[in-house]
Amino acid sequence: MDKTLAHLADFHDEAPLVKGNLTFHDITEIVSSHTEKKTPLQWYGAFGLALSGLMLMIVMIAYLFWNGTGVWGLNNPVGWGFAIVNFVFWVGIGHAGTLISAILFLFRQQWRTAINRSAEAMTLFAVVCALVFPGIHVGRVWAAYWMLPIPNQMGMWPQFKSPLLWDVFAVSTYFTVSAAFWYVGLIPDLASLRDRATGLRRKVFGVLAMGWTGANRHWRNYEKAYLLLAALCTPLVLSVHSVVSFDFAVSIVPGWHTTIFPPYFVAGAIFSGFAMVITLMVVARKVYNVENIITIDHLEKMNIVILVTGSMVGFAYITEFFIAWYSGVQYEQYAFTNRMFGPYAWAYWTMMTCNLFFPQFFWIKKLRRSIPFMFAISIFVNVGMWFERFVITVVSLHRDYLPSAWDYYTPTWVDVLTFVGTFGLFFTLFLLFLRFLPMVAASEVKGVLPEADPHFYDHEGDGHGADHTLGVAKSKTAH
Amino acid sequence: MLNQIASEVKATMSIYEAQEDALYGVVAEFAHPGELLHAAGAVREAGYRHFDTHSPFPIHGMDKAMGLGNSIIGFITLGGGIIGLSLATLMQWWMSEVSYPINISGKPFFAVEPSIPIMFELTVLIASLSTVIGMFALNGLPRPYNPLFYSTNFLRVTDDAFFLHIAASDKQFDLGATQKLLKDLGGKNIETIRDSGEED
Numbered sequence: 001m002d003k004t005l006a007h008l009a010d011f012h013d014e015a016p017l018v019k020g021n022l023t024f025h026d027i028t029e030i031v032s033s034h035t036e037k038k039t040p041l042q043w044y045g046a047f048g049l050a051l052s053g054l055m056l057m058i059v060m061i062a063y064l065f066w067n068g069t070g071v072w073g074l075n076n077p078v079g080w081g082f083a084i085v086n087f088v089f090w091v092g093i094g095h096a097g098t099l100i101s102a103i104l105f106l107f108r109q110q111w112r113t114a115i116n117r118s119a120e121a122m123t124l125f126a127v128v129c130a131l132v133f134p135g136i137h138v139g140r141v142w143a144a145y146w147m148l149p150i151p152n153q154m155g156m157w158p159q160f161k162s163p164l165l166w167d168v169f170a171v172s173t174y175f176t177v178s179a180a181f182w183y184v185g186l187i188p189d190l191a192s193l194r195d196r197a198t199g200l201r202r203k204v205f206g207v208l209a210m211g212w213t214g215a216n217r218h219w220r221n222y223e224k225a226y227l228l229l230a231a232l233c234t235p236l237v238l239s240v241h242s243v244v245s246f247d248f249a250v251s252i253v254p255g256w257h258t259t260i261f262p263p264y265f266v267a268g269a270i271f272s273g274f275a276m277v278i279t280l281m282v283v284a285r286k287v288y289n290v291e292n293i294i295t296i297d298h299l300e301k302m303n304i305v306i307l308v309t310g311s312m313v314g315f316a317y318i319t320e321f322f323i324a325w326y327s328g329v330q331y332e333q334y335a336f337t338n339r340m341f342g343p344y345a346w347a348y349w350t351m352m353t354c355n356l357f358f359p360q361f362f363w364i365k366k367l368r369r370s371i372p373f374m375f376a377i378s379i380f381v382n383v384g385m386w387f388e389r390f391v392i393t394v395v396s397l398h399r400d401y402l403p404s405a406w407d408y409y410t411p412t413w414v415d416v417l418t419f420v421g422t423f424g425l426f427f428t429l430f431l432l433f434l435r436f437l438p439m440v441a442a443s444e445v446k447g448v449l450p451e452a453d454p455h456f457y458d459h460e461g462d463g464h465g466a467d468h469t470l471g472v473a474k475s476k477t478a479h
Numbered sequence: 480m481l482n483q484i485a486s487e488v489k490a491t492m493s494i495y496e497a498q499e500d501a502l503y504g505v506v507a508e509f510a511h512p513g514e515l516l517h518a519a520g521a522v523r524e525a526g527y528r529h530f531d532t533h534s535p536f537p538i539h540g541m542d543k544a545m546g547l548g549n550s551i552i553g554f555i556t557l558g559g560g561i562i563g564l565s566l567a568t569l570m571q572w573w574m575s576e577v578s579y580p581i582n583i584s585g586k587p588f589f590a591v592e593p594s595i596p597i598m599f600e601l602t603v604l605i606a607s608l609s610t611v612i613g614m615f616a617l618n619g620l621p622r623p624y625n626p627l628f629y630s631t632n633f634l635r636v637t638d639d640a641f642f643l644h645i646a647a648s649d650k651q652f653d654l655g656a657t658q659k660l661l662k663d664l665g666g667k668n669i670e671t672i673r674d675s676g677e678e679d
Contacts, residue, residue: 195637210623220542223537223550
């Protein structure tokens with residue numbers, strides 16, 4: 001009897017979100033000290049590598065601007081190549097950050113506090129990488145401003161019936177709102193850094209922290225504003241990848257014209273984004289010694305999300321096939337047979353293996369708690385999701401209606417190096433973030449400690465005042 | 480009269496006016512969130528209104544203990560959303576129906592259906608930006624200068640310390656009595672803050 005009760009209690013109690021019995025001050029110390037210490041040599045090494053990637057990208061873009069889009073591998077049926085594939089890939093990666101910061105916040109998933117800051121940073125930087133491509137792929141770059149409703153001497157306005165224009169609004173809104181959300185979340189931690197600093201550093205953070213003093217009259221508006229932003233970001237993030245999928249779904253190309261695209265793209269975006277968060281966090285938590293804050297439990301939860309969304313994506317792949325067969329349209333049917341057995345079968349099967357097969361290993365608890373294993377899987381998922389966009393974009397286009405119009409698309413070195421270069425841009429920004437800003441939302445992590453609950457101290461401070469802290473207090477003594 | 484209203488509005492932003500002798504208020508440190516919550520309730524019971532608690536993270540139940548109602552930021556968000564939606568609708572209608580109509584496959588120049596994505600995006604954009612700006616406005620931020628920063632001990636507020644500040648602008652403020660009240664409630668490191676206007 002006693003044993004069953006104990007078992008039940010264990011079942012209801014969440015594992016502690018922060019390990020190692022950290023105090024409030026420990027958290028401030030762990031998070032802030034990395035931005036305050038002397039820059040480690042390894043950081044310069046990594047930054048140098050990332051910066052050369054960024055330089056590569058800039059050189060490739062300059063080469064493209066000088067010569068025109070002829071330097072890319074585009075040909076007549078395949079008018080959309082690497083630029084669109086990379087754009088969708090990077091936007092997709094961004095989605096995990098917003099999911100963690102907004103959707104999990106609304107669902108009161110407190111484990112998000114450990115990872116939301118870095119995941120949101122990842123979102124912003126991934127969207128920056130994505131935004132590079134629509135800017136440079138237009139061919140006549142000097143006319144790129146035509147995408148925006150800017151008054152001009154030609155009396156011309158953008159075409160609002162085009163999904164490509166919806167995309168301009170969706171992605172730029174997404175970037176702006178994510179940046180605002182991120183900054184609002186940063187303010188209490190910037191104030192932490194300000195109060196620990198002296199001299200110029202204190203002045204810089206003083207300006208950035210806006211004079212935050214943790215006043216309850218401020219927290220009151222702040223928390224409500226944060227909640228509202230989360231509530232606004234949730235439909236926003238779902239809309240962004242839906243709008244990206246409209247770029248394809250609104251056209252009449254076989255393989256693109258499907259109603260399943262919006263939910264399927266959103267699931268795929270979250271899937272790829274979580275994989276990227278795992279890739280980054282597995283390394284960053286080790287290098288920055290935050291293993292007690294970003295615990296193995298957090299990583300496991302993210303792996304479960306990867307498993308769920310990976311299976312959803314796999315299910316969508318199969319549904320597409322069924323619908324192609326069920327539609328009875330021969331072009332549609334051919335588009336899908338061609339994916340499986342056509343000249344790009346290698347891309348298709350790479351996608352299937354990486355996205356549908358590999359994540360299934362996460363059904364096994366031991367594997368989803370294994371750091372090297374999850375790192376490998378996250379890389380596979382990143383690769384697989386890039387190939388998904390390649391399959392959708394290129395493979396659908398390269399054989400459309402008339403065989404006389406068919407062709408094979410091969411990217412050129414400029415295509416490939418531009419894509420490689422965007423990783424340089426991404427990691428340059430991410431390394432700067434890790435160096436100068438608190439990579440964990442310290443004030444939020446403090447807020448989820450049992451000691452943050454004012455009722456924790458009732459009954460002479462034995463920690464039994466608040467019901468839900470009972471289990472945490474108990475498991476702490478067990479450690 | 481107008482000054483009175485202005486100072487009450489500023490008090491909701493945790494900005495208080497110093498007395499003539501530059502006395503700004505009294506700050507006391509409390510050991511943990513539980514004590515701070517209790518002290519905030521007691522200070523309000525005692526009749527104080529110009530006071531605030533400062534903590535590294537928001538404390539549940541503090542709004543109630545301090546007698547603060549719900550934040551009005553939601554109305555600002557709503558207003559922003561309505562402006563965004565109207566702006567998007569007007570913009571798309573005027574640009575494609577009035578200013579620059581182009582016939583594309585005989586489709587109507589303006590129709591609601593293809594306008595929805597941009598209506599949605601601009602609603603979210605303006606609503607979010609007004610939420611952020613509204614939050615700063617309601618909090619009286621940015622406020623780089625704050626007399627509380629003169630207290631070195633107070634700087635721990637963004638780390639692990641919990642403070643209660645009673646402003647000298649409160650009608651009931653009396654240096655001796657207020658200090659005693661904070662002491663009786665268990666406050667430590669009680670400090671008098673002066674708005675001396677000097678650099679530290």
